[in-house]
Structures are given as structure tokens and as C-alpha cells.
Amino acid sequence: MAQSPFVTIRRDLHQIPELGFKEHKTQEYILQYIHTLPKERLEVKTWKTGVLVKVKGKTGQRTIGYRADMDGLPIEEQTGVPFRSSRPGMMHACGHDVHMSIALGVLTHFxxxxxxxxLLFLFQPAEEGPGGAEPMIASEEMKEWMPDEIYALHVAPEYPAGTIATKPGLLFANTSELFIDLTGKGGHAAFPHETKDMVVAAAHLITQLQTVVSRNVNPLDSAVVTIGKLTGGTVQNIIAETARIEGTIRTLSAESMQKVKKRIEALVQGIEIGFECTAAIDYGCNYYQVDNDPAVTERFISFMKSQEDIELVVCKEAMTGEDFGYMLKEIPGLMFWLGVGSDYGLHHAKMNPDEKAIEVGIQAVSKYFQSLSF
Structure with a gap:
């Protein structure tokens, strides 16, 4: 049995992962493929390293949008597949190669x-950071082609290949990066009284940050504050003059995000006073919640349940983040999970999606869009 051309496309894209707003080869590949298609119904624009493609309908009275993200992650691949990343230290570990191949399959069908x-297909850069959805939807290119509804999918390693899962309302959380830099006074380990030790200050702050969720967030709400990285000092016998804490914040409401940040800022101010140091907070990349339009989602779920070859799951919300939330903030639509049955999860160096899901995704989205032809 011949390999699907869209599996081939996925494998080609998998070999050339690029970071946010540096997707030059990926953009070139997408444009080259689109240029092989009949041009009578196609209009193509570029925005930064992204691509916008309009497929003209028979009447064109409405526009349906479909978004696929393009960027990879700074991860050294460990899958061992023959089409592994050709770029050291970079990998499509979040399935964006699958997202793009499905989008090209749906585009080709229509x-x-x-x-x-x-139909408007958006190949969006920089989902992993610093965030491409918000500036893309505000762009002049997008304003000219603003869709009436918009859709997107995200691979889900935990579901069997081809399973579709979604829910009305909140699907993904609000997210924010967190970087805290502490500066004190370094010195010899034998004379601690002459220094302001930032390793000790950072240790106290990390412990205090663990109280934000347990003591400042309503138990009936949900939030996460995770510190994933701590750096400080130079060698074992020098007291550290600086320390850096890096983490992430996730909440199920925009209001809770602001409350968590306000509490973090208060704790940091306390550290400045208590340890006679200075501190700087940077929230880095922030993503708005993915909030599926209830009416659109119920229609989508009803359609998918009617398809004998689709396993539809009404799932729970997750603490994952996705900048597609900025598009759903402006346009009614939805995001759904597409199962890819991998033993390793998102952002893992061994994440290896089952490629059978690609054809399922193409067929499911194509049939659903066909049902919107009225």
C-alpha cells in the first residue's frame, strides 16, 4: 500500500523544525506545495514567517477559518526514526508537523x-513562543480575510490514533511564563556576614511560591505555579550574588491569573526586604484561555458522533496552553484534540505520533466543513 502523500509531507516537515518566527524553510516548503495546486480558486499571502491561503467557495458568502501552527521546540530528538530532525537541538515534539500536514490535506481536498x-487556512508561526496568534489576527492581512468561524486541532498522545476529543467552553488554560531575577552581594564563603546570599533568598522564595495555589486560590478554582529551573552562583566556595528562578503559571480563569501574579509580586517584595536584595519579574509569554464557542462546539460534537468511523470523546479541560485562544477570543469556533497514540507525551524527546491519525484528521475536518456548505 502506497504511503499517503500527507504522511510524506509530515515526515519532510519533521526533519526541518524551526523556532518561533524563524520558520523560513517551513514557510518555503508550504508555499512550494501550494504552488503545485490548481490556482483558479486560490489566493495566497504571507505574514512574517506564516502563510494565509484562501480557497474560494462557490458563493463566498461566509468564510470558515482553519489554523495550523508551524514551529518546533528546542529539544534534542530521541525517537530514532529514519526521518528524525536534521537540526541538532530542535524537534517537532508538539505535533505541529502533523497539524500542518492535515491542514494541507484539507486544503487540497477543497x-x-x-x-x-x-475557506481560509492559516499557517501560524511561533505558537510555542513568543506567540504568533495574537499579532497574526491583528494583522492587516488577517483583517482583510477575517473568517466568520475558526477551527484548529491539537494532537493528543494519550488518546488512540484518530480519536477526537473536545468540549464546549473552556478547553485549555490561561498560561504565563515566570522569570524572577534576584541580585544581592557576592563574596567569600568564609565571610557570609559581608554578603547577601541569593541562593538562600531563592530557596526561601521558591518555598513561598508553593503557598500561592494552596493558600491564595479558591479551592474550587484551579491553578498551577511550577518552578522548573533555578540557577545561581559560580563555584562552591563563593556566595552567590545572583539567582534566577524560571517557571510557569496556569489558571482556568483570566481573573485567577491576575490574582496569582499579584500574590507572586507581593512575595517577591517581601524577599527584597527580608534579604536586602533587588528583584525583577518578567512574565514572558502569556496565552489567553482556549474557550470553545458552545453553539459551534455542540454542532461539531453532534456531527462527529454521527460519523461511524469517528470515536468522539467529550473530555475535560486541561492546564495546557495554546495561543489559539486569542483567535477564539475574537472569532467563534473551537479547538479539538486528535489522538495520535504515542507512548511519550507532548514536548518529550521521544514523542512519536501514530501517522494513521493524519488521514483521520483530514477526512474528519473535510467532512465537517462539507456539512457547513449552506
């Missing part, structure tokens, strides 16, 4: 089988 609405 170039040859047009429906009443126009």
Missing part, C-alpha cells in the same frame, strides 16, 4: 471539491 463558503 481546491478540488469546492463548497459554498470560502
Amino acid at each position: 481546491v478540488h471539491h469546492p463548497i459554498d463558503p470560502d
